[in-house]
Amino acid sequence: MSVQDQPTITSAYRSVGVTFESLVCNSDVFQETLRLAANAATKDVAILLLGETGTGKNLIAQAIHNASRRHNKPFVSVNCSAIPDSLLEAELFGSEKGAYTSSDKLRRGKFELADGGTLFLDEIGDMTPVAQAKVLRAFEYKQFERVGGEQTLHTDVRIIAATNRPLDQLLNDGRFREDLFYRMNEFSIEVPPLRQRLAEIEPLTQRFIKECNERFGSHIKSIEPAAMKRMMTHTWPGNVRELRAVIKRASVAAPGDQIRSDDLRLAVGVTPTDQIVPGNDLSISAMEARHIEQVLKKTGWNKKETSALLGVSRPTLDRKITEYNLKKPE
Ligand SMILES: Nc1ncnc2c1ncn2[C@@H]1O[C@H](COP(=O)(O)OP(=O)(O)OP(=O)(O)O)[C@@H](O)[C@H]1O
Ligand SMILES: [Mg+2]
Incomplete structure (x- = not known):
């Protein structure tokens, strides 16, 4: 399918x-x-x-x-x-x-x-x-x-x-x-959410590699164990859609027939220890706002790339930018 x-x-x-x-x-x-x-x-x-x-x-x-x-x-x-x-x-x-x-x-x-x-x-x-x-x-x-x-x-x-x-x-x-x-x-x-379904990450990865091979003509045969390990510890805020986008990009970026850790463009999460700063708002929405802002910064406010990295649709990203009042730096 x-x-x-x-x-x-x-x-x-x-x-x-x-x-x-x-x-x-x-x-x-x-x-x-x-x-x-x-x-x-x-x-x-x-x-x-x-x-x-x-x-x-x-x-x-x-x-x-x-x-x-x-x-x-x-x-x-x-x-x-x-x-x-x-x-x-x-x-x-x-x-x-x-x-x-x-x-x-x-x-x-x-x-x-x-x-x-x-x-x-x-x-x-x-x-x-x-x-x-x-x-x-x-x-x-x-x-x-x-x-x-x-x-x-x-x-x-x-x-x-x-x-x-x-x-x-x-x-x-x-x-x-x-x-x-x-x-x-x-x-x-x-x-x-996917982070509560870790047993699915590997079979989903295999599914998406196969799909990319068929649809984009890539020839990926395997994924490096270190890359798999990184995927198992990622928090996947965009869930399966994000995983699919990450694999799609990695399949195209990989130089050989194996996806390496370097080929994975995982949206950099803010580690929980970064958050425990006195005065930081620790609510989930505040963390989400900070995370989206970081990824926007990383992509130079390229919304297409940002929504792909976050694993959300463009309308969802636009809505959140408005909701959190995020502003592109001058
Ligand atoms: N169990 C699964 N098996 C295979 N692919 C899956 C599975 N779950 C999700 N996907 C993939 O993830 C993509 C996103 O899934 P879907 O569109 O159903 O999410 P959603 O929950 O409706 O998200 P949103 O709330 O953003 O609309 C699908 O197009 C498909 O590629
Ligand atoms: Mg949906």
């Missing part, structure tokens, strides 16, 4: 190929995650996938769909953070011809396109309150209207939602509706 990154904007497609068996799984903790997901897959409940960026939530959502009774119907994915609020309603529910000055034809929304299948609401932590209210209604009553339309349409979709943001914090801050949360949280699954 070739495991590919999900599109970052929005897409409607039949989920292809990803099954629970196709996921690399070698640790007890991840095995338990997949057991829960596979159990829920057959029950038609709404599922909420929680976990850090790059832990595999998109892949698990597709595997759930493919293991469900809906597998012959569409798997439709919407990245809620990538769509401005003004467009989200039309994106989700569709729009009638003439609903906007520019709309010369009827457009079906994701709820309609997913009918009978699965609607994957990705990055729900980024949905605005207006969008949340509309989604709740469609979710609760299985009905909606297209923008500019009067006819009420019915839909039968199974919703899988995902977020890498701490929803409980958003709930406390009043930025996420409790009623929607409880509705989506019929069954929530925590996807553990």
Whole structure:
């Protein structure tokens, strides 16, 4: 199987190929995650996938769909953070011809396109309150209207939602509706970070080396033990996506058929001892802000390289730069 990154904007497609068996799984903790997901897959409940960026939530959502009774119907994915609020309603529910000055034809929304299948609401932590209210209604009553339309349409979709943001914090801050949360949280699954799944690092590395050999024509046969050791002690803030990016780069950079320690461009973490400085804010978000700032500095504020090193998408990096108010030095 070739495991590919999900599109970052929005897409409607039949989920292809990803099954629970196709996921690399070698640790007890991840095995338990997949057991829960596979159990829920057959029950038609709404599922909420929680976990850090790059832990595999998109892949698990597709595997759930493919293991469900809906597998012959569409798997439709919407990245809620990538769509401005003004467009989200039309994106989700569709729009009638003439609903906007520019709309010369009827457009079906994701709820309609997913009918009978699965609607994957990705990055729900980024949905605005207006969008949340509309989604709740469609979710609760299985009905909606297209923008500019009067006819009420019915839909039968199974919703899988995902977020890498701490929803409980958003709930406390009043930025996420409790009623929607409880509705989506019929069954929530925590996807553990890679640093708690060390047994997966080696098989994932092998998987990604093979993928690079096939896709980029590299000829990597092995990885130096010292390089493997470094990977086992790295904290992987970007999780499996970061590991994949590191291997991709190393496969291209390696001069021979072996990945050496020197070929690994691991984002330099701030060691915990660096942090224990009187007056330092030791909260996780403060550490994250410092870490992102360091990597930006290291790449000369090259955001493409920084997001690859951190193993997060560009929109996520941009969001965090704004959130932490990071400024490029003059
Ligand atoms: N168990 C796995 N087996 C094989 N590849 C994996 C696995 N988990 C993750 N990956 C790889 O990591 C990439 C990132 O996974 P995915 O997009 O599902 O993460 P995510 O949890 O949805 O992240 P985000 O919160 O940033 O959206 C995948 O495209 C795939 O290459
Ligand atoms: Mg995702």
